[in-house]
Amino acid sequence: MxxxxxxxxxxxxxxxxxxxxxxxxxxxxxxxxxxxxxxxxxxxxxxxxxPGLTLAQREMITLGVLVAMGGLEPQLRGHTRGALRAGMTPTEIIETVIHTVQYVGFPRALNAIRVVTDTLVENGAEIPEPLGPDAD
Known part of the structure; x- marks a missing residue:
């Protein structure tokens, strides 16, 4: 090897x-x-x-890129699991997807958020409550 x-x-x-x-x-x-x-x-x-980035930072970047590319649901599921194992919280993972909407648009971000939240639930992660319209 x-x-x-x-x-x-x-x-x-x-x-x-x-x-x-x-x-x-x-x-x-x-x-x-x-x-x-x-x-x-x-x-x-x-x-x-x-060196230079943590494994969690690399996973955050990867999630953002996969969302932007779209149509890569199996990889998005895998990297969501990887992000959890790298120490990202469900909030950080979901916020990563939310952050992409301004660049990738709602269809891609909404498709991705469904894959991500389903994967988080499948892995026993608790989905945070919505912040709502009055959040700062």
Whole structure:
């Protein structure tokens, strides 16, 4: 196993749990496993392992980008779980999605907030109450 792959697996499993990196690779068939391995090596072995940002900060950025791109519900679910494991609170995760609305528009933000809140509930997180129109 290369150093990049080992480092990537360690970081990936910080977010998703023990054995999940091998599981991601095993989900693919034959030669397609190389693409999953590249993702673990590059995304988690190189980028996610850099100094300068915490794992929670990286997940916050990732959530914002996934919301902006739209149509990436499986990845949004996965990174919502990862954000929880990285120490983000449900409030921080939901506020990250709310913050994107000014840039991505209501359709994408509303689609994303449904995926995020469903994932939070599935993972036993309590959804904070709305602030309402009189909130400061």
């Amino acid at each position: 290369t150093d990049r792959l080992a480092k990537g697996k360690r970081r990936f499993e910080e977010l998703y749990g023990e054995g999940k990196a091998d599981g991601l690779i095993a989900m693919q068939t034959g030669l397609a496993q190389d693409l999953a391995r590249y993702g673990i090596e590059f995304n988690f072995g190189d980028v996610y392992s850099r």
